[in-house]
Amino acid sequence: xxxxxxxxxxxxxxxxxxxxxxxxxxxxxxxxxxxxxxxxxxxxxxxxxxxxxxxxxxxxxxxxxxxxxxxxxxxxxxxxxxxxxxxxxxxxxxxxxxxxxxxxxxxxxxxxxxxxxxxxxxxxxxxxxxxxxxx
Numbered sequence: 080x081x082x083x084x085x086x087x088x089x090x091x092x093x094x095x096x097x098x099x100x101x102x103x104x105x106x107x108x109x110x111x112x113x114x115x116x117x118x119x120x121x122x123x124x125x126x127x128x129x130x131x132x133x134x135x136x137x138x139x140x141x142x143x144x145x146x147x148x149x150x151x152x153x154x155x156x157x158x159x160x161x162x163x164x165x166x167x168x169x170x171x172x173x174x175x176x177x178x179x180x181x182x183x184x185x186x187x188x189x190x191x192x193x194x195x196x197x198x199x200x201x202x203x204x205x206x207x208x209x210x211x212x213x214x
Contacts, residue, residue, distance in 0.1 A: 087134070131198055
């Protein structure tokens, strides 16, 4: 198992890696839309979703992958109906024609101190040898 860590995405506060890779499968741990350079959450749902995908892209790149390697995204959000339209717009821009499997669940909180994030994702991707292969 290979641990993936990059300065381009926020670090976890506990003993949790940003992601791990095993045999070409990449598992991204609970990921938020926090700006890794400031530790702050953006003010709007759209800006938070954009930062979330920037963070995800940084982790994927550190593992030798890209957004088109993503096969599944589990989305957790505190206000599903209110914030889903903003997330969907950013999702379309980020993934383009690529359509990974996805689920979305509303939760009451993420157990993080201070201003609460709107979104958290868990992601599974398939990357091999630092680049895309015909899988």
